[in-house]
Structure formats: structure tokens, C-alpha cells
Amino acid sequence: MESNDKMTRRQVIAGLGTTLGAAAVAPVFAATKSSIDPADNAVKISDPTTLYPKPPYKSQPQPWPGLQSKMSPVPDCGETSYKGSGRLMGRKALITGGDSGMGRAAAIAYAREGADVAINYYPTEEPDAREVIALIKKEGRKAIAIPGDLRDEAFCKQLVQKAVSELGGLDIIVNNAGRQQSINSITDVTTEEFDATMKTNIYAPFWIIREALPHLPPGSAIIGTTSEQAYDPSPDLYAYAQTKAATMNYVKSLAKQLGPKGIRVNGVAPGPVWTALQISGGAQPEKQQMFGSWTMLGRPGQPAELASIYVQLAASDASFASGQIYGSSGGVGQP
């Protein structure tokens, strides 16, 4: 009797394991007459060239920084499509530029993978940010909105402090916010413009990582959004492109520096992605209308198509990836 009780208790404690074990075994025995048809859960594959709208797009300039909710078409950040599977359960993430574009796609994906998320954005992007906060909360995760200007060192420090205290910790940083202004000639680049680009794209990530480091436990992940521009810059993106090269480079140097601390640092290098960056001065008017037409898929990427990269680089099972740059550019562009 006693031994039966012990076995029962052991089974109860290991209950989950045995249930899973049973589930794994079942299909083999049920092969011939299973009521669960494997084809029901098959992943649908589709032709990437037809997944999203192709250019030409309407001429639609907006003043910087631009709202994606006003774009036509509105960028797809995975709002209706991204399905998580607990890959980031309990993680705590800070994402800059999390109101729109790839930052938004990462925020939505992280929340759906079980993470609590703090997003930073420029104050006038509040309408876009509200949508993201609502989507994170819908997943039952903590959603923290921290608007502010990344060009200010004091704000960057406050940003990290607020994220750490409201999330109750921090183990993922996505330095994604970027300033991109297309200017045909270096003689037309003002010092103010150059400075704004450097501050947003190079200084802010530096200030944020430096402030956050004492709080990041081993196993944390830092991700920087770089670009194919780091490898083959466009002539009209003199200021922006060099910041993307700098990002690609800091990913590699910090990966070396922080590797012994168990902190992984990686980068994402998108090709042309349809975001508010491109309609708020980031591309020349003709290029904006034909955006992405030069890729092998005949269209720009949508932020949703990069979300899984941000998840992958943050996930703990990517434990050997550090100093890597993962590209996504529709068949053209490096890496």
C-alpha cells in the first residue's frame, strides 16, 4: 500500500513529464486510425513574391518622424499573424523605436512569446505607440511606454532606469530606433542633421548599453538594428549608412567584450523594409514610390517578416550566436 502511495506521488510530481511522454508515444500506436490528421497542423507555405503589396506606392511624404498608421499601405508588423510559443517566457525587454516598423514587430513578437516589454519612441509617435502597448497588454504581459528623445544622454539613462524598475529587471535590449534622412550631396548635410543622426543611431545605443550593463544577468541578449547599408551604402545616405556600419561593428566588438560575461550581442541587417522611416525623409521621392522594387522579390520587406529574427537572437536556445549579423533583404544586399 505504502509503495503504491509513493509511486502515485512520484507520478503526480512527474505528472507533466509522463503525460508528455504518453503524448509522444501515442501517435506511433495511433498511426493507422488517429482522429488527428497531421495535415491539419501543417504550416502553409506561400510564394513570398505575392505575400505583400508591391510598388508603386502613393507619393506620401510625412514630416519626421512620421506615423505608420497614416501610411498606405500600413506596414504589417505581425499584429494579426505572429503566433508565439513561449520562447521568451518571463523575459524582460527594452526596445527603442518600438512604436512602429521593426521595433513594433519585435515588441509584438516578444509579447506573444511571453516577454514583458518596454518600448521607447519619440513623443510625437504616441498614436502608433498606443496601439503597440494595447497589443502587448492583450497578451497579458507588462507593457511600459517610455517616450523621449534618444539624442539626450540624461534621457537615455532615465530610459534604462525606468525600464529596469517597471519591468522588474532587464535581459533583452533591442537598440532599433534610427534616424535616416536621404540627402543627395554631402554639401547639403548640415552639422545639425549629421549630429542628430549620430546621436540617435550611435550615441543612444552606447548610452543605453552602458547604463544597462550592471543590470543585465548572464544569458542576456543585446540586439542592434544595422542594415545592408553597412555593407553597400547608397550615395544619398552618407550620414545614416555610416551609423549602420558603426552598429555592425559595435555588435562585434561588444560581443567580444561581453562574451566572458555571458551576454550575447548580435545585429539584424534588413534590406529595404516598408516603414515610416522611408516616408519621413529617409528616401528620395521617386525611390519612396518604387521602394523595394529592386529586390528579387519585387517588393520591400514588411516588419513582420523580420520579427522572428529578433526573437531568435533574443532566445536562450540561440546560446552560441554572438557577434553575428543576420540579414533579411529579399535576395539583394549583404550579409
Next chain:
Amino acid sequence: MKKIFLIILAAGSSLGATAQIPQPDPDTTAKHFLIVASIGNLQEANAGRLAAQKAKRPDVKAFGQMMIKDHSDAEQKLMQLAKQQDIGLPSAATGGIVPDPALKNAGNNFDQLYVHAMVNGHRNTVETFENYAVNGKNPAVKAFAGQMLPTLKAHLEHIKAIDKQLNSK
């Protein structure tokens, strides 16, 4: 064999600088070319209107006015051609151009900004038209591209000359 290999290698590496808007595959349809050309026309005419109003230098103003005329004419021809060839162009490519804020909001640096945009823009346009004129498959569209080329090249030389003047002051 080695010689042939080296020749091919040399030929490949001479495919110098590429346009800012990388060019369509010549196998791509005439439709793609007409879309790009139409957007080009409308954007040039639009920017030209701004220049006619805002430019300080008379040669830049005059260039702007020429853009309005030449590109509106070209656009008419293009639309006729598209109709003839039964090629439907999406509305985003045939209208609704919003003026470039960078130019609209430009102050004293308008002339410079405009001229630099025109130099790059026309370089791209000439490449696009040359590409189709040489490699295109639709004979009527190919002929159109060939017809427009001399004017476009003249525009490019003209604006490059103005650019040189701007920089030499």
C-alpha cells in the same frame, strides 16, 4: 582558357557604378519601365513647379520651367503609349504626387538642394531609359525610350553645368 576567363572577369568588373534606384531586369515587362518612367515624369514636373516659384538663380528657375514643360509632354506621350499597348498603369504611378517637403521647406538653400536632386535624378532616369532602349522587348516602348533619350541626356548635361557653376562660386 585562362585568357577567356580573365577577359570575362575584366568585363564583369567594368560594370561600374549603379544607379541609386537599381535598374529593372531587362526581361522585366514594359509595364515596370513605364511605371518608373511615369513616376519620374510626375516627380520632375512637380519639383519643377517648386523651382519655378522658389529658385533664386534665374538658370535654376528656367530649368524648373523646362522640367514642367518637357516632363508634362513626355507624360502625355507615355500615357498614350500605355493606352495603345494596352498596358494598365496603377494610379500611384499616374498621379497624386505630393511635393517633396525637403524642397518645399527649403529656404536659402533651395537652389542647391534642387540642383543636387536633379543631377542624381536625371542620372537615374537616363540609365533607366538607356536600359530599356537597349534591352527592352516591347518594340513600341523600346522606341519611346530611344526617342526620349536625347532630351533626357540634354537635361542631364544642362543640370550638371548648373551644378558646376553653383559649386564654383
